[in-house]
Amino acid sequence: MSQPRGPLSQLRRGHEELVLGLLRKHGPLSRGELGRRCGLSRTTLYDILAELVAGGAVVTASERETPRGRGRPAETLTLNPDAGQAIGIDFARRGLHVAAINLAHEIVGSASEPHDADLPWEQRVELAGRLVGSLTGGTLSLGALSAIGVGVVGPVAGPAGGPKEGDTRDDGAGEDGAGGEEPAGPHPAQVLLRERFGVPVLLDNNTRLAALGEAIWGAAAGVRDVLYLRLSHGVGGGLVVGGSLHRGAYGLSGEFGHITVDQDGARCDCGGTGCLETVASIRAVLDAYRAAGGHAGDVPGLAKAAGAGDAAALAVLDGVGTGIGGVLAALCNAIGPSVIVVGGELAETGTALMDPIERALRAHVMPVSRHRVSLRRATLGEVAGALGGIALVLHESPLLSRYPAGPELTEDLPMTPHDTRPAKENS
Amino acid sequence: MSQPRGPLSQLRRGHEELVLGLLRKHGPLSRGELGRRCGLSRTTLYDILAELVAGGAVVTASERETPRGRGRPAETLTLNPDAGQAIGIDFARRGLHVAAINLAHEIVGSASEPHDADLPWEQRVELAGRLVGSLTGGTLSLGALSAIGVGVVGPVAGPAGGPKEGDTRDDGAGEDGAGGEEPAGPHPAQVLLRERFGVPVLLDNNTRLAALGEAIWGAAAGVRDVLYLRLSHGVGGGLVVGGSLHRGAYGLSGEFGHITVDQDGARCDCGGTGCLETVASIRAVLDAYRAAGGHAGDVPGLAKAAGAGDAAALAVLDGVGTGIGGVLAALCNAIGPSVIVVGGELAETGTALMDPIERALRAHVMPVSRHRVSLRRATLGEVAGALGGIALVLHESPLLSRYPAGPELTEDLPMTPHDTRPAKENS
Structure with a gap:
C-alpha cells in the first residue's frame, strides 16, 4: 500500500482528491459528468478512476433508468461507503482509542x-491495527486510506523543532535520569x-486533539474561544483562541x-510540587x-457513590472541583474564552464535580465575565482525541487554518533501528 | 478636515495611498515616473497630486541636475517629512501618552x-490635542492624517458586540451601583x-495596545508567542498567540x-478578593x-531605595515578585509563550523585582519549559500603548492580520449629546 511521494505522485493524489471531492459533493456521477466537472483530460480521468476503483475507493453502479429511456443504462461512479479515508488513533496513557471516517467524511466507527x-509500542500499534480492523464489523476497506492522525501523551511541537513526544518533563531529577534531552x-x-x-x-498531543474534536463536533462546536480541560489519569487540556487551535x-x-x-x-511526576x-x-x-x-476502585464506583449521596464522595469532589474552578477562573481572566469544556473520565461524576467547579469559577473570575463564560461537559467521550486526529488529517476545519503542521512521517522508512520503548508519560 | 466617507472618496483614498506608498518606497519621483508606476490616468494622477500637495502631504522639489544636462530641471515629488499620517493616543488612568508617525512611517515624536x-474626557482630549501639537516642536502638519488609534482602560470588544470601555467590572456591588450594564x-x-x-x-484596550507595541517594536519584536504583563496603577497585560494579537x-x-x-x-476594585x-x-x-x-512617595523613590540596598524595599519587592512569578508560571503552562515581557512603571525597580519574578517563574513553570521561556523587561516605556495605537491604524503587522476590527468611529457625528463623564476605571 506504500506510495511513492514524489511530485508526480503528489499531482496524482491531487487529481484523486478532486475526483473524490466531486463524488462527495454531488453523489453518484457518470464518467461524462465527472469529466465535465473536473476539467481533467479523458485519459487522465479514466486512469485515475481505474486506480480508484481498483483500490476500492470508488464503486460502479448502473443507473436504474436512463434519460428518455434510450440506449443502454449509463454506468455511474460513487464513493465506496466501506472505504476508510482517514483514521485517528489516540495512544492514551492506559488505553487506546481509534476512529475512522469513510470517503464521504462520515464517521464509520x-x-x-x-x-x-507500560505496554510496548509494538504491541500498542498491533492493538491499534486490530481495533481499526474491527470497525464496522471488519468490512472497512483501507485501500483508499490517505493518512493517519495520531495523538500521543506529552508535548509535540511542529516540524520547526522543539520538544517531541517522549521529551521528558524532568530536568534529570525524574525516573529515568535521562536529563530531558529530546530524542x-x-x-x-x-x-x-x-x-x-x-x-x-x-x-500531535492527544489532549490537544481532544480539544480540537470537542471544538469541531462536540460541546463547543462553532465557538471561537474555547478552553478544554481533561481530567483523566493525567490532567491537561487545549485552547482554541480566536478561532484557531493553539499549539504554543x-x-x-x-x-x-x-x-x-x-x-x-x-x-x-513532572518534577514540580503541588x-x-x-x-x-x-x-x-x-x-x-x-x-x-x-470505597471505590474506579471512577464509575466513585460516581455511583456521589450519585447516592455518599458524604465522603461529595466532600472529596467538592474540594477537587473548588481547586479546579479556581484555576479555570485564573485562565479565564488571562485568555478570555467564552466556553469552558470539561472532559475526561472524572467529568462522568457529573454535578457532584461540575457544581463546585462552577461555583469556584464564578467566585474567582472577574465579575464582568461571570455571566459571559459558559461551563459545559464534554460530549464526545473517550474518542474525542481520535476524532481530533481525523480532523488533523482532513485539515478542513477553520480551527486548523493557521495551525502549524505537525511532525509528519511520510518519507521512506529509515534503515536504522528505532527506540520503540514506551515513551515516558507524565501528562 | 472632515472628509466624506462614500465609495468615491474611498476610491480616491485608495489612489492617494497608492501614490504615497510609491513615494514611501522609492523616495522622490517625478510626475512621469509616478505615472509609469501607478497606472492611474494622467488626469487622475495630477488631480490626486494636487490634493496631496495642497493638504501638505507631498512637497515638490527641483532636481539639482537633469539627465544629460538638457532642458529645465525636472520637478520631483516627495513625502513631506513633517506631515503626520497617524496618531496613537493612550488614555491611561492618570496620564496620557501620544505618538505620531509621518508619511514615511517614521515615528516623528x-x-x-x-x-x-478624574479629569473629564473633554479636558483629556484637549490635553491630547495640545500634546499632538507639541510633537516635533509644533511643526507636525496634520493635513495628511489618516486615522487615530486610541487606547483606553478596560475591556474593548469588536464591532460584533460585547463590552465597551466604560463597562464596569462590578455586578452592582460597586461604587456606582449601576449594575454593570454596557453603555x-x-x-x-x-x-x-x-x-x-x-x-x-x-x-482598543490600552494595555493590549502596549502588548502590540512591544511585540512589534519592543522587547519581543518578531516573537510569535508573547505574554506581556504591565505593572502600573492597574495590573493587566496582553497576549500574542501563534503570531496574532489575541482579543478574547x-x-x-x-x-x-x-x-x-x-x-x-x-x-x-473589580469586586473580587485578593x-x-x-x-x-x-x-x-x-x-x-x-x-x-x-519611605517612598513614588516608584522612582522605591527604586532608588531598592538600588541602595534598603532591606524593607528589597523584601517588599521580593514578596511581590514571588507572587507575580507564580501567576506567570501558571499562565506559561497554560498558554506556552516563548517570551514574557514585563512593563509598566514598577518594572523600573529593575532586578530587585525581576529577579524574584524569575525565580518564582522558574520554580513553578513545568520543568520542561524552565529553560525555554525568556523573561524580559519592556523596552518602549510609557509610550508603548500609543505606539500600539499607531500599529492598529496602519494594520500592517502580521500580528494584526487576523485581529478583529475594533470599534471605529467614522460616521457623521450623531446630533444627540453624549455621556462624556470619565469612564469608570478599574484596571
Missing part, C-alpha cells in the same frame, strides 16, 4: 481498549504505523495539570476518597 | 503628561477626537491583574513598603 501503562527522529508510533499502513502519519511555543500549551495549586502539596494533577487526576481523587473512608 | 484620575454607542474619546481631528478613530471573547483577555493570588486578601492587582499595583506596593517602615 470508533473503538477503545484499555491496556497497561531525535520520528516517534515510534509513527514509524510502526507507517510500516503497517504505508500512509503518512501525522502526530515548543508545543507546550494546555498543560493545565501542571499549574501549581498548593505550594506545600505533593510531588508531581500541581493541579496531584489533586485532580483519577488516582489523586480516588486516593483522597479512600483516605476519607470511602 | 512622542509625549506624555500626567493628570488626575450603548461610541466611547466619549472617540466622539471628541472625531470632532477635533475629523478622521476615523479606532479604539468579549474583549476580555489579558486581565492578569484580576487573577486571585490570595483568597483571604484585600478587596479589589486579586494580583491588590498586591502588585503601584499603590499596593508603595503601601506595603510604607507598612514595612519604608
Whole structure:
C-alpha cells in the first residue's frame, strides 16, 4: 500500500482528491459528468478512476433508468461507503482509542481498549491495527486510506523543532535520569504505523486533539474561544483562541495539570510540587476518597457513590472541583474564552464535580465575565482525541487554518533501528 | 478636515495611498515616473497630486541636475517629512501618552503628561490635542492624517458586540451601583477626537495596545508567542498567540491583574478578593513598603531605595515578585509563550523585582519549559500603548492580520449629546 511521494505522485493524489471531492459533493456521477466537472483530460480521468476503483475507493453502479429511456443504462461512479479515508488513533496513557471516517467524511466507527501503562509500542500499534480492523464489523476497506492522525501523551511541537513526544518533563531529577534531552527522529508510533499502513502519519498531543474534536463536533462546536480541560489519569487540556487551535511555543500549551495549586502539596511526576494533577487526576481523587473512608476502585464506583449521596464522595469532589474552578477562573481572566469544556473520565461524576467547579469559577473570575463564560461537559467521550486526529488529517476545519503542521512521517522508512520503548508519560 | 466617507472618496483614498506608498518606497519621483508606476490616468494622477500637495502631504522639489544636462530641471515629488499620517493616543488612568508617525512611517515624536484620575474626557482630549501639537516642536502638519488609534482602560470588544470601555467590572456591588450594564454607542474619546481631528478613530484596550507595541517594536519584536504583563496603577497585560494579537471573547483577555493570588486578601476594585492587582499595583506596593517602615512617595523613590540596598524595599519587592512569578508560571503552562515581557512603571525597580519574578517563574513553570521561556523587561516605556495605537491604524503587522476590527468611529457625528463623564476605571 506504500506510495511513492514524489511530485508526480503528489499531482496524482491531487487529481484523486478532486475526483473524490466531486463524488462527495454531488453523489453518484457518470464518467461524462465527472469529466465535465473536473476539467481533467479523458485519459487522465479514466486512469485515475481505474486506480480508484481498483483500490476500492470508488464503486460502479448502473443507473436504474436512463434519460428518455434510450440506449443502454449509463454506468455511474460513487464513493465506496466501506472505504476508510482517514483514521485517528489516540495512544492514551492506559488505553487506546481509534476512529475512522469513510470517503464521504462520515464517521464509520470508533473503538477503545484499555491496556497497561507500560505496554510496548509494538504491541500498542498491533492493538491499534486490530481495533481499526474491527470497525464496522471488519468490512472497512483501507485501500483508499490517505493518512493517519495520531495523538500521543506529552508535548509535540511542529516540524520547526522543539520538544517531541517522549521529551521528558524532568530536568534529570525524574525516573529515568535521562536529563530531558529530546530524542531525535520520528516517534515510534509513527514509524510502526507507517510500516503497517504505508500512509503518512501525522502526530500531535492527544489532549490537544481532544480539544480540537470537542471544538469541531462536540460541546463547543462553532465557538471561537474555547478552553478544554481533561481530567483523566493525567490532567491537561487545549485552547482554541480566536478561532484557531493553539499549539504554543515548543508545543507546550494546555498543560493545565501542571499549574501549581498548593505550594506545600505533593510531588508531581513532572518534577514540580503541588500541581493541579496531584489533586485532580483519577488516582489523586480516588486516593483522597479512600483516605476519607470511602470505597471505590474506579471512577464509575466513585460516581455511583456521589450519585447516592455518599458524604465522603461529595466532600472529596467538592474540594477537587473548588481547586479546579479556581484555576479555570485564573485562565479565564488571562485568555478570555467564552466556553469552558470539561472532559475526561472524572467529568462522568457529573454535578457532584461540575457544581463546585462552577461555583469556584464564578467566585474567582472577574465579575464582568461571570455571566459571559459558559461551563459545559464534554460530549464526545473517550474518542474525542481520535476524532481530533481525523480532523488533523482532513485539515478542513477553520480551527486548523493557521495551525502549524505537525511532525509528519511520510518519507521512506529509515534503515536504522528505532527506540520503540514506551515513551515516558507524565501528562 | 472632515472628509466624506462614500465609495468615491474611498476610491480616491485608495489612489492617494497608492501614490504615497510609491513615494514611501522609492523616495522622490517625478510626475512621469509616478505615472509609469501607478497606472492611474494622467488626469487622475495630477488631480490626486494636487490634493496631496495642497493638504501638505507631498512637497515638490527641483532636481539639482537633469539627465544629460538638457532642458529645465525636472520637478520631483516627495513625502513631506513633517506631515503626520497617524496618531496613537493612550488614555491611561492618570496620564496620557501620544505618538505620531509621518508619511514615511517614521515615528516623528512622542509625549506624555500626567493628570488626575478624574479629569473629564473633554479636558483629556484637549490635553491630547495640545500634546499632538507639541510633537516635533509644533511643526507636525496634520493635513495628511489618516486615522487615530486610541487606547483606553478596560475591556474593548469588536464591532460584533460585547463590552465597551466604560463597562464596569462590578455586578452592582460597586461604587456606582449601576449594575454593570454596557453603555450603548461610541466611547466619549472617540466622539471628541472625531470632532477635533475629523478622521476615523479606532479604539482598543490600552494595555493590549502596549502588548502590540512591544511585540512589534519592543522587547519581543518578531516573537510569535508573547505574554506581556504591565505593572502600573492597574495590573493587566496582553497576549500574542501563534503570531496574532489575541482579543478574547468579549474583549476580555489579558486581565492578569484580576487573577486571585490570595483568597483571604484585600478587596479589589473589580469586586473580587485578593486579586494580583491588590498586591502588585503601584499603590499596593508603595503601601506595603510604607507598612514595612519604608519611605517612598513614588516608584522612582522605591527604586532608588531598592538600588541602595534598603532591606524593607528589597523584601517588599521580593514578596511581590514571588507572587507575580507564580501567576506567570501558571499562565506559561497554560498558554506556552516563548517570551514574557514585563512593563509598566514598577518594572523600573529593575532586578530587585525581576529577579524574584524569575525565580518564582522558574520554580513553578513545568520543568520542561524552565529553560525555554525568556523573561524580559519592556523596552518602549510609557509610550508603548500609543505606539500600539499607531500599529492598529496602519494594520500592517502580521500580528494584526487576523485581529478583529475594533470599534471605529467614522460616521457623521450623531446630533444627540453624549455621556462624556470619565469612564469608570478599574484596571
